[in-house]
Amino acid sequence: SSELTQDPAVSVALGQTVRITCQGDSLRSYYASWYQQKPGQAPVLVIYGKNNRPSGIPDRFSGSSSGNTASLTITGAQAEDEADYYCNSRDSSGNHLKVFGGGTKLTVL
Amino acid sequence: EVQLVESGGGLVQPGGSLRLSCAASGFTVSSNYMSWVRQAPGKGLEWVSVIYSGGSTYYADSVKGRFTISRDNSKNTLYLQMNSLRAEDTAVYYCARDLDYGGNSCFDYWGQGTLVTVSS
Numbered sequence: 001s002s003e004l005t006q007d008p009a010v011s012v013a014l015g016q017t018v019r020i021t022c023q024g025d026s027l028r029s030y031y032a033s034w035y036q037q038k039p040g041q042a043p044v045l046v047i048y049g050k051n052n053r054p055s056g057i058p059d060r061f062s063g064s065s066s067g068n069t070a071s072l073t074i075t076g077a078q079a080e081d082e083a084d085y086y087c088n089s090r091d092s093s094g095n096h097l098k099v100f101g102g103g104t105k106l107t108v109l
Numbered sequence: 110e111v112q113l114v115e116s117g118g119g120l121v122q123p124g125g126s127l128r129l130s131c132a133a134s135g136f137t138v139s140s141n142y143m144s145w146v147r148q149a150p151g152k153g154l155e156w157v158s159v160i161y162s163g164g165s166t167y168y169a170d171s172v173k174g175r176f177t178i179s180r181d182n183s184k185n186t187l188y189l190q191m192n193s194l195r196a197e198d199t200a201v202y203y204c205a206r207d208l209d210y211g212g213n214s215c216f217d218y219w220g221q222g223t224l225v226t227v228s229s
Contacts, residue, residue: 030213033214033215033216042221043203043216045215045216048208048210048215086154088154088156088214088215089214090212090213096159096167097169098144098156098214100146100154100155103154
């Protein structure tokens with residue numbers, strides 16, 4: 001099955017812009033989706049498709065993709081954005097499986 | 110309002126069985142793809158299984174042959190039957206609606222999770 005690779009930890013100063021990346025062969029064929037998870041809570045979908053935000057997600061969250069890399073960008077990071085972020089996509093082997101990245105811990109300084 | 114409520118978690122001995130339930134409201138389970146995703150303590154998310162609206166089912170290699178996903182349309186409920194449980198199956202198990210769009214997939218609604226602990 002495919003794998004998605006994320007940096008384990010990223011930090012950003014309050015109000016600055018941060019990019020969280022996700023690499024994997026499946027991203028050449030499928031869009032990534034991104035999830036925010038805060039301690040003790042269920043994940044929340046923040047970006048899916050080319051660059052779609054579910055209702056209620058602030059517009060400071062955006063997504064992009066190039067080749068085998070998908071990116072989640074937070075423009076003007078807020079203290080409440082400190083969380084774990086996971087990418088996800090379909091497996092590229094065509095076997096209907098899904099795969100998650102290992103997650104990135106975002107710290108807002 | 111869409112809501113997913115898991116139940117059925119608990120402590121089970123290695124080799125034992127457990128059935129998780131996920132009661133849905135605000136949408137019809139049988140008309141959607143539905144997945145189970147788990148998270149071991151302090152670890153990342155791991156996709157476990159999906160059931161398509163047509164009834165086809167698929168599993169992660171780590172649970173294939175031991176876990177079975179199913180649904181009860183009359184109860185609008187998703188299930189995960191877990192057999193031959195191992196210590197490494199210890200995790201919070203989430204059910205999620207698996208939104209398919211143009212062949213892509215994302216999980217747009219999640220339950221609160223139920224903890225499964227496999228230990229003697």
